[in-house]
Amino acid sequence: MKTETELNDLENITDDKTECTEKVESNPFAYLDRNDFTSEKFKLEVRNLPKYYGLVEFKKLINQQLKLNSAKVKTPTRNGKWLYVCFHSEEERSAALDILNGYKWKNAVLQASVAQAVPDPLVKKRNEQFGDDGPDPKKPKLSNDEAEQQMINNVTPLHNLSYDEQLIQKTNSIRNILLEYTKRLPKTNKDLLSWLKEKKEINNGLPCEMLEIQSLKEDADKCTGYRNKCEFTIGMDMENKEPVVGFRIGTYVQGKTCVAPIENVSNVPQRMKTAVKYFQNFVRDSGIPVFNPETYAGHWRQLTVRLSLKTEQLMLICVVHTETMEETAIESLKKSIVDYYTHGEGKECKVDSLFFQKAKKRIAGEGNSFPLELLHGQGYIVEEMKGLKFRISPESFFQVNTAAAEILLNSAKELASISSQTTVLDVCCGTGTIGLSLAKDCANVVGVEIQEEAVNMAKFNATENGITNAQFFCGKAEEIMNRHEFQNPENADDVVAVVDPPRAGLHNKAVLLLRRMKHLKRFVYLSCNPKAALQNFLTLAMAESKTKQGAPFVPVKAIPVDMFPQTPHCELIVYFERYNSNIDNKV
Template structure:
C-alpha cells in the first residue's frame, strides 16, 4: 500500500526553536540543520523552499510551533487536546522531551484560529505559547547541497550524518539495494522470519498487558494470573500461521511456495532510474524525505508476481516512446507518476496509470488514451495480457492520496474477479483487498472461528472493503452490516453479496466514526459481534467510544496490519470506565499472527476481545 507519489505536506518538520531547548542526538542535529532557514538564499531552481512558492497546496505554508507543552504527553494527547478546542490539525510533529511541537494546517483560517486560541492557554499547569514556524527544506535539494559540500572536500568529521553509510550502500549492487529496501528479510530463511514475527507480536502483547494494568487497576488480579501462565502476556499467543502453499495447477505441476510472488497489488513509481535511464517504472531505493528519488525495476524483487513484472516491462516500453516527461516531486513538473497493477489467481490483470495532465489540451489526452488502448489490445503491449486498464488524472496537487480520484476506463473489463474461501469477489481500481489471497483465506477462516457465530448473531463488519470478511461469514449468521469509506468498494461489496446469493447483508458508505455509532445504536439484537479491519493507523477514537458504550456488543475481533499503531485502540478498549469512556471494558482472550507479507517484518494479527461481565464477579475477572 505504500509506493505512491510523495506529498510534501506529509514530510514531518523538525526546525530549531531557541538556544534554551535541551536538544539531544539526532533530533538536535535535525533541528539545527534547519535553523535560520528563511535567511538562506532562494535563487530560482536552487531554492530549498521553492515548493511553497507555487500554486500547489502544502500544509508547510500553514505551520506553527507550540511551546511549553506539559511533560510526558504523547502524540494522541496533543491531538485530543486540540480537537477538544475545535482545532483540526493536518500534521503534528511532537518533541515531547523538549516540550514543543510543530503543527501544520490545511488553510490560513485554521492556523490563525489556533494561534489565537492556544497562545496563553493553561494545560496541566503549563502556559502554552504559539508562534509561526518556518517550512521544512525540500529533502532532495537539501541532500544535493550536502553532497556538494562532500564533493568540495569537506572533512569527514564535518560530513552530514549518514553520508559515509550512504557511500557504503552505493557500493552494493542495485539488486541488493532494492531487495533491502522493499523486502528486508529476503536473505533470512522463512522459518527464521516467522520466529522473528512471533517474537515481535509477543513483545506487543507484553506491552499491552502492562498498559492494561496501568489504565485499569480492577484487572490487576486477573492480569497477575494471566502473566504467570502466558510469559508476561495477558492471554495466550498462538503460533503464527505462515503464508500457505499454492496448490499445483495443470500448466505447472510443481508446488510453489507463496513466500515469493505473492502480492496481488503493487504500486510502482515512475522516475529516473538508478541506472540513469529516464521513465523507469519500479520501486524507489529510498524515501523522498531521505533525499532519494532513484527508481529500480521490480524485475528482481521476489515478492512481485511474474504477471505484474510483465505489465511493468510492457508499460515502461510504451511511456519511453511518448514525448511526456516523468512527473518530478521536486519541481512538480512532468506527467507520468505511478502505475498500479492488480492481479488475481484466475490470471486477470488490472493496470491503473496515474498521469498529471498539467496544461495539456483535452484532445491530446484523449489521443494518449487511444494510443494506450491500441498498444495493449493490438500492439506490443498485448503480450502483457492486461484484462482491465484505467487512466487516472492526478491534477495539480502534491497529495499522495488517490482513493478519491476518478478512474477513466480505457480498455478491457471494468472489474477483475478473485475467488476466496469458495466465494467470488469483484474488485475495482480503488477497492481494498488483502494483498496475499491464500494467506487472507487463512486469516478470514480464523476470524470466523474466533467470532463464535450462530444463526441469531448480527455481525458488524467495520472497514469492510469489498465485503470479504462479512460475506464469508454471512451464511452462518442472522445479518451482516458492513461499513466502508470508499464508495467504489461499497458498490463492489453489494455486487459481491448479490453474486454469491446472499440476502442478509447490507453495506453503508462513510467514515466509520460517523456511520458506526448510528448503526450500532440501531441494532436491537442482544447477540452482536463486531469485526474490525481498519487501515494501518487504527480506528478513530469515536468508533472505540461507541463500541465501549454499546453494552450489548459482547465480542470484538480486531484485525490489525500494524499492532503498534493500533495499540491505543487496544488500550482504550480495555481501560477502566470514566466520564469519557462509558461502558464495561473488554479484555484480550487470544491473539494470533498470520504472515501475509513474507520477506518483510510485517504481518497481520487477530486479537479477540470479550466484554467484562461486572455482574458475574465483583473483581471483574470474568467475561461473558
C-alpha cells in the first residue's frame, strides 16, 4: 500500500503523460528545435581528405592537435571520401569551420562546409507511408495480433521450419562463408595458392575440413525456451491502447516504435515470460507513461531479464528514463518496485537480484553505460556449466544458451588438442567460462577481458571453483597481450589461444599481436558472427610485411555450432595453425 506522499510523488511523474499522446509530428526536422542535444544540430562536412588516412588518426587531429572538441565524427560512406564532424554548439562549429576549411593535412587541403541535418528517420518513413499530414485514419492499420506475428517473424525467423531444416540452412550458410574466404584469400596472400588448391581438392572446394554442425537436436526440449538473457522494450501496443513489455515489431529507421507481447516467442523460457507479465502489470498500474523514442517523453524504457536455467535464479534490471524526473519521484518509484517484488503481486516471481538503472539521452564523451543500483537481493545470479558454478553480474558476458555453450566448449577443446602441458590464452574471456572450463585439462590459463566487472567475476569464479592455475587481466586485448604473461608464457612450446570476441570481431591490433607471438603455433577462434569475423580470418592469412609480422595462420578445421535455434544465427569455431611450406604446410 502506497503512502499519501508516495502517491503525490508518482502523480508528479505523470504530468508529462500528455506529451506522449499529442498530435503525431509530421515535420522530420522538428527534433532540432528541442532542448535535448543531438549531434545533427551543429555539423560540418569535410571533403578532399587524404587518399590514405585512418579515422582514429583524423579524430586525434581534430580533438588533440587542433583542440576543436568535437562531439562525434561520422563516416556516411564506406570508402571514407568525406565525413561529418559534429559539435556541441554553434560557436564550436563556427570556430572549427574557420580552422578546417583550407587546412593542409597529409598533403591534402581539406574542404569544410556547414552540413545539413538529416531528417528524423521515423517521421520521414511515416510521411512516406501516409503523406505529410500523418497517418490516414481511413487506411487500415495493423491489429495487435498482426503486429505480434510480425514481431515473432523478426525475432525468430525460422520458427516455422523443422529443426532439421534449420540445421541444413545454417550448414549451407557457414559453407558459403568459408567459400567466400576461399575466393578472397588469393588476393590476400599469393604464397598460399598451392596450399589452397590442395585443400580445395580435399575438402570439396573449402579451405579446410568442415565437420558436421553440432546442436541440441537429440534434446528437442532445449531447442526452445533456451535464452538465459533478454532485453525487453517497454512501449505502447500497435493500437496505442496500453503499455506492453516485449519486443519492437521493427526498427526506428523503419518507422516502427510499437511493442508486441512475447507470450508466443519460442526462444524465450516460460519463467522469463511470467516475470515479464508481472512487471508489465506493475507498469500499467503505475500510471507512469512509457518512454517515447521519438519525443523522449515518458519514463518506462526497458526490462532486462537474466535467468539461470540450472539454478532457476532470476535477475531483473529495470531501466527508467529519469532525465525529467525529480529525485523524490525517483526514490518513490524505486521503493514501489521493491515493495511490489517483496510484498506485492511480484513476490510470486521469486526475484533473486533486483536492479534499477537510470537512463538519459547519451551524449558523446559521456560513455555508453549508466550506473546500476541494487534494490533488493544479491548482486548476481549463479549458473552451472560443465560441473562449475559461475557468478553472473548484470553486465557480465555469458553465452545466452547455456546447454549449447557446453557443446561449444567441448568442440573447442577437441579442436585445440589441449593436454596437461598446454598453456591456454583466453582472449576476450568474459567471466572466464572458457578458460575455467579448460583449466582442469591444461597446465594454466591466462585470460584478458576489457570489462572490469567481468574480470573481477572471472577471478571470483576461479576461487569459488577451487581453480588455482588461472589468472585474468583487465584491458583491451591488443594492449594486455603485450604483457609478459602473454608474450612469455609458461610451457611456451605448447601454447594455444582461444579467442571469443564480440560480434564485430577481434580488433585488428589484437590479430596482428597474435601473429607476432612466435611461440603461438595454433589457436581456436569462436565467432557468433562469422561474416564479420571473415576479415579477421583474412588478416591472419596475409603475407608477412612490416606491419604483419610472423608467419600467417591458415584454417585446418571448422565446426558450426547451433547456439541460436529458431533464428538464422550460427556460431562458428575455426581451428588455425601456422603455415610453413617446408613442413607439410604447417608447424
